[in-house]
Amino acid sequence: MRSPKAALGAACLAMSGLLTLAPVAVAEPDPAPAPPYVDHVEWAKWGDLSSLRVYPTAAARRLAAQPGTTAQADEAWGEVLTQSPDADLPGMREQFLCHWTFAELIEPGKTSWNLEPWRPQVSPEQMVATRCNPGGTEEPF
Numbered sequence: 001m002r003s004p005k006a007a008l009g010a011a012c013l014a015m016s017g018l019l020t021l022a023p024v025a026v027a028e029p030d031p032a033p034a035p036p037y038v039d040h041v042e043w044a045k046w047g048d049l050s051s052l053r054v055y056p057t058a059a060a061r062r063l064a065a066q067p068g069t070t071a072q073a074d075e076a077w078g079e080v081l082t083q084s085p086d087a088d089l090p091g092m093r094e095q096f097l098c099h100w101t102f103a104e105l106i107e108p109g110k111t112s113w114n115l116e117p118w119r120p121q122v123s124p125e126q127m128v129a130t131r132c133n134p135g136g137t138e139e140p141f
Contacts, residue, residue, distance in 0.1 A: 032063060032069070032072060033058075033059030033060075033062050033063055034059065035059065035072075035075055035076075035079065036057055036059070036079055037056060037057055037059055037060035037063070037072060037075060037076035037079055038054060038055065038056060038057065038060065038076055038079040038080055038083065039055040039056065039057050040055050040083065041053060041054050041055065041080055041083045041084045041087070042055075043084070044114075049116065049118055050116065050117055050118070051114045051115065051116050052080075052084060052087050052092070052114070052115045052116070052117075053112035053113075053114055054080055054096065054099070054112055054113045054114070054115060055111070055112050056076070056112075056113060060072075060076055060100075061104055061108075061109070064099075064100050064101070064103060064104040065100075065101060065102065065103075065104045065105045069100075073096075073097055073100045073101075076096075076100065077093055077096055077097070080096060087115065087117075089117045090117075090121050091117070091119055091120065091121040091122075091134075092115050092117060094121065094122075094124075094127055095115045095116070095119065095127070095132055095133075096113065096115055098127045098128065098132035099113035099115070099132050100113075102128070102131070102132065103132070106131065116133075118135070119133065119134050119135045119136075120134050120135045121134075122134040122135075
């Protein structure tokens with residue numbers, strides 16, 4: 001006859017064998033949201049100054065500021081150019097990428113990401129230091 005201690009030990013050993021053979025569910029990472037990333041764009045003017053308002057979709061906002069989303073940022077910039085080919089100007093893509101990377105961190109839910117062709121081309125460090133608005137504060141219009 002087995003002692004209660006021996007029976008308990010045998011039961012634990014049997015259970016541990018079952019647990020190690022049981023399949024383990026592995027959570028799949030959420031897939032990246034699919035395009036479109038740009039709802040629409042519109043040009044605004046104030047005096048002689050122009051600004052392209054880029055209205056990101058919820059998918060873009062969800063991806064913005066996440067590392068490893070360069071392909072999606074490039075896709076989004078392509079959508080901007082499809083909707084407004086005249087946005088293909090020096091410095092505009094850099095402003096867009098700055099907004100893609102930082103806008104949802106600094107000002108989550110901002111209605112539009114505003115890009116200005118009159119802003120100077122600057123280094124990536126200066127672009128970040130000026131909160132994506134080199135050459136002056138965000139436009140007043």
